[in-house]
Amino acid sequence: MKRGWIGSALAQALVYTFAATGIAAAQTETGPVNGAIGLQPAATEVAQDIANFHDLLLWIITAVTLFVLALLLYVMLRFNKGANPTPKKFTHNLTVEVIWTVVPVLILVFISLFSFPLLFKQERIPQAELTIKAIGNTWRWDYSYPDQGVDITSLPLSEEDAKAQNRPFRMAVDEPMYVPAGVNVRMLVTSNDVIHAFSVPSFGIKEDAVPGRINETWFNVPKEGIYYGFCQELCGTLHGFMPIEVRVVSKAEFERWVQSKGGQLASAEPAPAAPAAPTAPAPDATPAPVAPATPG
Amino acid sequence: MATNQTAHADEHAHGDHRPSPYNPLRWLFSTNHKDIGTMYLIFAIIAGVIGGAMSGLIRWELAEPGVQIFWGMADAGNLGTDKLFSVQMPDGSHKAIFGNEHGYNVMVTMHGLIMIFFMVMPAMIGGFGNWFVPLMIGAPDMAFPRMNNISFWLLPVAFALATISMLVPGGSMGQGFGGGWTLYAPLSTSQQLHGGPSMDLLILSLHIAGISSILGAINFIVTIFNMRAPGMTLHRMPLFVWSILVTVWLLLLSLPVLAGAITMLLTDRNFGTNFFNAAGGGDPVMYQHLFWFFGHPEVYILILPGFGIVSQIVSTFSKKPVFGYLGMAYAMVSIGVIGFIVWAHHMYTVGMGLELEAYFVAATMIIAVPTGIKIFSWIATMWGGSIDLKVPMLWAIGFIFLFTLGGVTGVVLANSGIDTVLHDTYYVVAHFHYVLSMGAVFAIFAGFYYWLPKMSGLKYSGLLGGLHFWIFFVGVNIIFFPQHFLGLQGMPRRYADYPDGFAYWNYVSSIGYAITAVGALVFFYMLLDMFVLRRRKLETAENASPWGEGATTLEWTLSSPPPFHQFNELPVVAEEKHH
Ligand code: HEM
Ligand SMILES: [Cu+2]
Ligand SMILES: [Cu+2]
Numbered sequence: 006m007k008r009g010w011i012g013s014a015l016a017q018a019l020v021y022t023f024a025a026t027g028i029a030a031a032q033t034e035t036g037p038v039n040g041a042i043g044l045q046p047a048a049t050e051v052a053q054d055i056a057n058f059h060d061l062l063l064w065i066i067t068a069v070t071l072f073v074l075a076l077l078l079y080v081m082l083r084f085n086k087g088a089n090p091t092p093k094k095f096t097h098n099l100t101v102e103v104i105w106t107v108v109p110v111l112i113l114v115f116i117s118l119f120s121f122p123l124l125f126k127q128e129r130i131p132q133a134e135l136t137i138k139a140i141g142n143t144w145r146w147d148y149s150y151p152d153q154g155v156d157i158t159s160l161p162l163s164e165e166d167a168k169a170q171n172r173p174f175r176m177a178v179d180e181p182m183y184v185p186a187g188v189n190v191r192m193l194v195t196s197n198d199v200i201h202a203f204s205v206p207s208f209g210i211k212e213d214a215v216p217g218r219i220n221e222t223w224f225n226v227p228k229e230g231i232y233y234g235f236c237q238e239l240c241g242t243l244h245g246f247m248p249i250e251v252r253v254v255s256k257a258e259f260e261r262w263v264q265s266k267g268g269q270l271a272s273a274e275p276a277p278a279a280p281a282a283p284t285a286p287a288p289d290a291t292p293a294p295v296a297p298a299t300p301g
Numbered sequence: 302m303a304t305n306q307t308a309h310a311d312e313h314a315h316g317d318h319r320p321s322p323y324n325p326l327r328w329l330f331s332t333n334h335k336d337i338g339t340m341y342l343i344f345a346i347i348a349g350v351i352g353g354a355m356s357g358l359i360r361w362e363l364a365e366p367g368v369q370i371f372w373g374m375a376d377a378g379n380l381g382t383d384k385l386f387s388v389q390m391p392d393g394s395h396k397a398i399f400g401n402e403h404g405y406n407v408m409v410t411m412h413g414l415i416m417i418f419f420m421v422m423p424a425m426i427g428g429f430g431n432w433f434v435p436l437m438i439g440a441p442d443m444a445f446p447r448m449n450n451i452s453f454w455l456l457p458v459a460f461a462l463a464t465i466s467m468l469v470p471g472g473s474m475g476q477g478f479g480g481g482w483t484l485y486a487p488l489s490t491s492q493q494l495h496g497g498p499s500m501d502l503l504i505l506s507l508h509i510a511g512i513s514s515i516l517g518a519i520n521f522i523v524t525i526f527n528m529r530a531p532g533m534t535l536h537r538m539p540l541f542v543w544s545i546l547v548t549v550w551l552l553l554l555s556l557p558v559l560a561g562a563i564t565m566l567l568t569d570r571n572f573g574t575n576f577f578n579a580a581g582g583g584d585p586v587m588y589q590h591l592f593w594f595f596g597h598p599e600v601y602i603l604i605l606p607g608f609g610i611v612s613q614i615v616s617t618f619s620k621k622p623v624f625g626y627l628g629m630a631y632a633m634v635s636i637g638v639i640g641f642i643v644w645a646h647h648m649y650t651v652g653m654g655l656e657l658e659a660y661f662v663a664a665t666m667i668i669a670v671p672t673g674i675k676i677f678s679w680i681a682t683m684w685g686g687s688i689d690l691k692v693p694m695l696w697a698i699g700f701i702f703l704f705t706l707g708g709v710t711g712v713v714l715a716n717s718g719i720d721t722v723l724h725d726t727y728y729v730v731a732h733f734h735y736v737l738s739m740g741a742v743f744a745i746f747a748g749f750y751y752w753l754p755k756m757s758g759l760k761y762s763g764l765l766g767g768l769h770f771w772i773f774f775v776g777v778n779i780i781f782f783p784q785h786f787l788g789l790q791g792m793p794r795r796y797a798d799y800p801d802g803f804a805y806w807n808y809v810s811s812i813g814y815a816i817t818a819v820g821a822l823v824f825f826y827m828l829l830d831m832f833v834l835r836r837r838k839l840e841t842a843e844n845a846s847p848w849g850e851g852a853t854t855l856e857w858t859l860s861s862p863p864p865f866h867q868f869n870e871l872p873v874v875a876e877e878k879h880h
Binding site for chain 1: 474493580628650669689791
């Protein structure tokens, strides 16, 4: 995957690894990096599209801003009262007026050529192999895996615990949300009380958790690792203290985790025992789940 | 500007029985648009100082990870005297003056509300609008002088209610309301979290501030439509008057929607209605639609008068008429109209569905076109001019550049696909501070330095004004530019504390605040120097128009300060040489 211009300079700095004790192997952790100036490294295809689109926009807006700055500096020097004692009196020039109306329109049309496809990709949820429901509460996240029968409550580590385990304070939690790598995951997001928002920047997702509504989004993370996110809708005193930690693990490890939480494995796979279940992948499903040939 | 010269001579004869400034009744019962304008400006300065101090506490708290002044819930038990802003209670325990993270949220909430409703709007519309709309259209006063009085005096009442709201119980989380200036339900209606009287007081405060603005808006509309001097057709009005006209229409059409929305909050809280309560069949997202139907026009209410001020200043100091006058006026009108159909770009993540999002992306991006027309027309006004970089012009040029920077990040945010990562992060905070803290505030300072000699008849030190500008320019950029980085890295807004990964740029940002605060001190020293220490009067030759030939609008035909009552005989505006 191509990284943009800021990316290439900072790619090294952005992906950081620190040995997390208590986890079998050293894991890649993706979250905010001190001093970084760009987006977090993309962990999903959608996030990569966002990053590319943002790079494109950054070029455009930087050019526009510098153009305006250059014009301002030019008129300040060329037409200051020392250099130009007698002002001209013109007030119209049809040509330039047409240009500065039409050119911005063209730029915006150009932008929308990229904007809408990205939006469609985010909003059209492909066929998913795993469904997870994130439920916001004041002030913690609950995760429920309806097909596996797993329900967990995720609380941030206290400062002492985080220090003791060498984990990042205000990001690490006691019960992370586990997902298998390379699988389409459908996130259902809702709330039990006030509005929260479930977001993982490196996945390119953010979905408001609104009481009485179930919002949907999706992601597919190919690379194993730990990814951090935040509650991003003001929800009261501890709004800043309900972080999101997602562990993307191998399928085998995910299964072990489901079992350790007392969940049912069978339905974790795309219904090997239920050929009647709708298996036709949506046309835009990427990648389509592998449907097992032999019915149970 | 061709005016009836005899009118000018006349005013000194019987227009100038100016009551003593030390008579409180002059101010309390004032029906004079200039006195009321002055009160609005002083009110805005006071509110600005309070709101600015609050942002100081915010930046202090965020200077480093961990708690600095808003002692967390975890610390409640073991607060000692060594902690900043902790006081000993009669029972020997220690309490944090500003409270915990909820106290921080209260601070963020009130900072936003105060800056919007009690600083920018009073300064631009109440202050400059009152002072200069009548002067610029050649009217003796506002159409409804007594209504003008009540418009102003409702504001301190509203401000008092807002202040009390901070001090009374907010609910289980502590004193004050900490739900953000957007007052989103159900956080704002939750009996459990915000069950106290605080939020109710805040709702009443906004109701009263809203009534004040609606009355003011009616007053301006009638004044501008009915009280223009002979020959002052709509298409000859100075752009500042156009900007106020569009602004007050936006106020008149959008504020009632806010009033309705917050009334529903009030009844949801107190009378058992369920407008925004999902459990009772209501919809919290509907509140957001109502709020932003007001809220997006509101952000243009905050900036349009600034557009007008900058147009006057750029033309004056380039000694050149405004380029593309009609385009400028109708760009503002179209911004106002389009501003009503883009509101849901503040809500891309509520789950409104693909079609709606796509529509709001398209509509939002369209606004950039008239905005671009304005920016390029200002530059074209300077082009070929004879530019005098006096203090007001510095602020105006600073405005054009920084507003552009804030505008282009708006175009980024308009794309729902990207807003998915940037919504509710510091990128948004950076965006709206570039258009407000630097856009609107720079425009206010530009107007202040432009019209202060006219309003007072005194000269200020250009050196201090310039120093103020440069310190501010550097300071605010150091505060807000790094916030783009924080937002791109995912830092959420309205967090009292943050992980270490956000530490560096937060620290830089807080240093920027300290620089800006020094700039504010220079501003107050400039005022002290101008009004108390030196009190230099404008020389007779430049008394009417200290800015020379470039200043062509009607206020510059009057003395400085203008007579207490002006234009007893209406000026006549000639066909040529308008705006
Ligand atoms: C080029 C024109 C502009 C565009 C396209 C634009 C777009 C946007 C968008 C899409 C957002 C929502 C971001 C989010 O919450 O995720 C936003 C937020 C905001 N904008 Fe703009 N904007 C523009 C100009 C302005 C101007 C002129 C002002 C005011 C002077 C302004 C003030 C604000 C404020 C206050 C917010 C944040 C409100 C809040 O959430 O508290 N914007 N803008
Ligand atoms: Cu939250
Ligand atoms: Cu908006």
